[in-house]
Amino acid sequence: MRIRRLFKWTRFGIFAVFGVIVLSTSILCIYTVDTELSAEYEINAQNIAKTIADSSAGILLNQNLATLQSLVDQFLAVQGIRYIYITSETGEFLAHTFVPGIPEEILASDHSSTESVQRSLPGMGDFIEVGSPILAGVAGTVHVGMDLDVVALKIQRAIGQQVYLICVILVLGVLASIWFVNLAAKPLAELLAYAVDLARDGERDDFAEREILARDDEAGHLARLFLHVARQGTGRGSVPGATGQE
Amino acid sequence: MSMEGSLGQDSGGREIWGPPVTRKSLMRGGLAALLVAPWTASSLGAGGGQESGDSEAEASGRTQGAGATGDEIVLGVSAAFSGPSRGLGTELYRGATAYFNLVNDNGGIEGRKISLKLYDDGYQPDPCVQNTMRLMLEDKVFLLFGYVGTPTVTRVLPILKKFQNESIFLFFPFTGAQPQREPPYGDFAFNLRASYNQETAGLVDNLVRIGKRRIAVFYQIDAYGRSGWAGVRAALEKHGEKLAGEATYSRGEKFTGSMRKQVEILQGVSPDAVICVGAYAACAAFARDAVDLGLEVPIANLSFVGSENLLKLLVEGRLDGEKYTRLLINSQVVPSYEDTSIPAVREYRELMARYDPKVPEELTQEEYTPFPHSFGSLEGFLNAKLLAEILRRLGPNPDRAGLEEAVFSIRDFDLGISEQVSFGPDRRQGLQRVYHTVVDNGRFVPLDDWGARFA
Numbered sequence: 294m295r296i297r298r299l300f301k302w303t304r305f306g307i308f309a310v311f312g313v314i315v316l317s318t319s320i321l322c323i324y325t326v327d328t329e330l331s332a333e334y335e336i337n338a339q340n341i342a343k344t345i346a347d348s349s350a351g352i353l354l355n356q357n358l359a360t361l362q363s364l365v366d367q368f369l370a371v372q373g374i375r376y377i378y379i380t381s382e383t384g385e386f387l388a389h390t391f392v393p394g395i396p397e398e399i400l401a402s403d404h405s406s407t408e409s410v411q412r413s414l415p416g417m418g419d420f421i422e423v424g425s426p427i428l429a430g431v432a433g434t435v436h437v438g439m440d441l442d443v444v445a446l447k448i449q450r451a452i453g454q455q456v457y458l459i460c461v462i463l464v465l466g467v468l469a470s471i472w473f474v475n476l477a478a479k480p481l482a483e484l485l486a487y488a489v490d491l492a493r494d495g496e497r498d499d500f501a502e503r504e505i506l507a508r509d510d511e512a513g514h515l516a517r518l519f520l521h522v523a524r525q526g527t528g529r530g531s532v533p534g535a536t537g538q539e
Numbered sequence: 540m541s542m543e544g545s546l547g548q549d550s551g552g553r554e555i556w557g558p559p560v561t562r563k564s565l566m567r568g569g570l571a572a573l574l575v576a577p578w579t580a581s582s583l584g585a586g587g588g589q590e591s592g593d594s595e596a597e598a599s600g601r602t603q604g605a606g607a608t609g610d611e612i613v614l615g616v617s618a619a620f621s622g623p624s625r626g627l628g629t630e631l632y633r634g635a636t637a638y639f640n641l642v643n644d645n646g647g648i649e650g651r652k653i654s655l656k657l658y659d660d661g662y663q664p665d666p667c668v669q670n671t672m673r674l675m676l677e678d679k680v681f682l683l684f685g686y687v688g689t690p691t692v693t694r695v696l697p698i699l700k701k702f703q704n705e706s707i708f709l710f711f712p713f714t715g716a717q718p719q720r721e722p723p724y725g726d727f728a729f730n731l732r733a734s735y736n737q738e739t740a741g742l743v744d745n746l747v748r749i750g751k752r753r754i755a756v757f758y759q760i761d762a763y764g765r766s767g768w769a770g771v772r773a774a775l776e777k778h779g780e781k782l783a784g785e786a787t788y789s790r791g792e793k794f795t796g797s798m799r800k801q802v803e804i805l806q807g808v809s810p811d812a813v814i815c816v817g818a819y820a821a822c823a824a825f826a827r828d829a830v831d832l833g834l835e836v837p838i839a840n841l842s843f844v845g846s847e848n849l850l851k852l853l854v855e856g857r858l859d860g861e862k863y864t865r866l867l868i869n870s871q872v873v874p875s876y877e878d879t880s881i882p883a884v885r886e887y888r889e890l891m892a893r894y895d896p897k898v899p900e901e902l903t904q905e906e907y908t909p910f911p912h913s914f915g916s917l918e919g920f921l922n923a924k925l926l927a928e929i930l931r932r933l934g935p936n937p938d939r940a941g942l943e944e945a946v947f948s949i950r951d952f953d954l955g956i957s958e959q960v961s962f963g964p965d966r967r968q969g970l971q972r973v974y975h976t977v978v979d980n981g982r983f984v985p986l987d988d989w990g991a992r993f994a
Contacts, residue, residue, distance in 0.1 A: 359716045362765035363664075363693045392760055392787045393800040 300474040307470045311463045315456070322455045327448050334373060334444050335409055335421060341368055342425035342437040349379060353387070353432050362388045368437075375420060376438040380404040382431055405434055411441070418442050480505070480512035487516050491523050605705075606681025607937040611652045612930060615674030617695075618687040618713075619662035620902040623793050623820040626848040627662070627915060628687045629898050629907055631713050634887070634919025635685055636896035638927065648930045651937070656680055659902050660691055662790070662818070667691035671698055675707060681939065683709040685922060688843075689716040689763030690790065692728075699727035706939040710929075711922040713915075714843065715872065716766040720968060729946055730968040731922055731960070732872040735816075735841060739770030741973040742814055742839045742870055743778070749989045751811035751837065753783040757801055757825050758816035760787040767816025767841055784808030792821040794852045798828040805834065812837040812993075819845040823852035830863050837993050839868040846871070846976070846983050847913045854981060864978040866993075868986060871974040873921060874956055875985055876912040883955025887920045888912060914983075921954055925969065928952065 758764030854860030
């Protein structure tokens with residue numbers, strides 16, 4: 294028990310280092326995944342909006358709004374997209390996906406703007422909305438709303454997986470450190486017991502037959518040294534292999 | 540008429556139908572085709588005796604074109620036989636089958652029986668696309684016929700363009716939308732019924748004439764709804780008006796669903812009238828909730844709605860059903876099936892009574908009780924009657940490549956209604972007339988005096 298106390302701070306140090314690693318890695322992971330995924334979603338939404346804008350130019354010029362709606366409906370199946378609307382150059386809604394109606398917040402917004410904006414729509418959730426002009430805006434604008442809850446869920450899942458992996462490594466590391474400390478502490482404990490016994494009753498002959506003297510490590514060397522010193526103190530001669538050079 | 544002799548079965552008594560295909564089933568089907576000899580669909584007009592084997596047909600020198608074998612002409616159908624709009628596909632099929640059965644009983648077209656290869660798409664675009672691919676590539680039907688719905692047909696049109704070298708055409712879809720009437724897909728379909736633009740213009744013109752200028756739209760949020768929405772918008776523009784407001788619902792909505800939010804949105808704009816562009820279940824739910832919430836304005840529906848099913852939902856099991864139907868206006872693209880002064884209507888009623896066609900049991904997983912007569916089945920009947928005439932004009936060696944010419948040869952053709960039918964390179968829609976009906980004594984009757992009814 295006393296020997297293990299030697300490793301108390303070592304063990305604490307290992308825990309502390311792992312803790313710092315888990316914490317810092319998680320924070321970095323959250324930041325990186327959040328930033329990267331959010332950016333990726335926004336870029337994807339912009340690409341989708343641009344694709345719709347490019348595809349709808351001809352359809353809009355022909356005033357074929359049923360085909361335009363069909364096009365919009367197909368993109369709504371893309372994961373994360375919650376709404377799409379297309380406005381004319383005058384701001385009229387030509388196609389959209391809202392049920393039961395177009396939200397007031399969107400009716401009141403600037404429909405020609407293609408800036409990314411975050412919206413909170415009552416009853417629907419939180420969204421990031423991106424826009425793309427049709428024929429440089431002279432034919433209208435496409436707006437795509439990405440569900441931030443889906444993005445958040447993705448981020449949570451990605452972060453959760455990383456933190457889970459780090460925690461598994463931490464547990465394995467702690468178990469390994471305990472095993473290694475025990476491995477190191479066992480010969481030291483034996484050496485300590487041997488030294489104590491030697492100090493109490495150095496005259497006994499069986500001290501030269503203990504297992505620890507046969508060890509080929511630091512504990513064995515120290516045991517042989519203790520025995521040598523003890524024998525010299527009692528005038529009983531030297532112990533083979535126990536020299537000061539070792 | 541017994542199922543044995545009805546359309547929709549092969550010579551072994553098996554119904555010609557199948558579930559919507561998937562990629563897996565297509566692969567399975569292809570593999571199976573390599574392992575076993577494929578069974579072929581054959582026509583089933585009662586009486587038989589006109590059927591002949593391939594060798595006989597070859598001996599007679601007939602063209603063995605795709606879908607037109609020695610003894611039959613196979614038409615491919617993908618329609619709604621399941622889901623909340625199953626009544627539309629069922630009624631259209633029943634009317635068409637009544638006439639095709641007559642043709643087959645009389646020996647078919649140049650000795651070839653007409654058979655239908657049926658698939659259910661549930662009024663959903665993706666299954667419809669898969670069914671169409673199967674009909675074209677696996678079943679190799681002669682032509683596509685009697686499709687139901689705008690969102691479905693709109694998605695199929697690019698496929699027809701892709702395979703334009705095969706000269707496969709879509710005949711008389713149950714939709715009045717513009718995509719199959721205009722470039723770039725107008726050349727791949729032939730329409731009989733009037734368009735939604737004509738229907739909505741008729742409704743708007745009459746409503747505006749009686750002072751109902753603030754018109755709102757309740758519509759299905761897809762290509763069909765948008766088509767009707769665009770029609771109302773364009774018609775209002777001609778009168779210097781704009782849409783008073785709009786509310787939407789998702790395709791597949793049931794009558795048991797609530798439309799209260801939609802009604803409240805439209806109540807907020809105080810409309811003089813509402814035009815609904817939807818299917819019967821949702822439109823009936825809207826009419827019900829509108830009356831219950833006090834939105835007492837004329838509620839108009841397009842022909843696609845399925846008038847009899849709408850009426851049934853609103854009045855069945857209710858003592859006060861009249862209050863839900865007194866403000867309804869339903870636009871129709873065929874004359875009233877009650878008007879027996881019309882020769883085609885008399886023929887339709889006689890054949891429906893004689894054959895009483897049924898959709899194959901395997902396609903009717905959900906309960907549906909067909910109507911003895913309906914606008915939908917009358918439209919199907921007229922579609923079949925005109926198509927049979929076109930097939931006759933193809934002559935003894937039917938070939939897809941000759942279809943367009945055969946259609947364009949239809950000039951001032953008397954279909955048995957008061958309107959003559961003509962087709963041409965710039966005229967791919969046979970009928971132009973729109974009829975308006977209201978509910979009186981639990982039946983749809985012609986609306987003659989808008990002012991008196993809705994003043």
